[in-house]
Amino acid sequence: MIRINDEISLEAWEVSESFTTAQGPGGxxxxxxxxxxxxxxxxxxxxxxxxxVKNRLKRLAGRRWTTDGALIITAQxxxxxxxxxxxxxxxxxxx
Numbered sequence: 863m864i865r866i867n868d869e870i871s872l873e874a875w876e877v878s879e880s881f882t883t884a885q886g887p888g889g890x891x892x893x894x895x896x897x898x899x900x901x902x903x904x905x906x907x908x909x910x911x912x913x914x915v916k917n918r919l920k921r922l923a924g925r926r927w928t929t930d931g932a933l934i935i936t937a938q939x940x941x942x943x944x945x946x947x948x949x950x951x952x953x954x955x956x957x
Contacts, residue, residue, distance in 0.1 A: 898938035906931020
């Protein structure tokens, strides 16, 4: 579960993660080890977000909002898979 604020928390089924190789510098393993994270939040289907929040999120998400109503967030700023997960979740909470 991801806690957004005092009123909003996201259930585990609403958020999924997949890992890919990161782009850019990173040493010999940058193209071999899947450390970059793509976080997918099923925003349109979320029972935990009020409609005004969903509408605002969709507007803020721009191209990261898919046609089926999911928000896609990627993180690849470091070389640590765990750190990418934290960054992606932080981006989601900030949105």
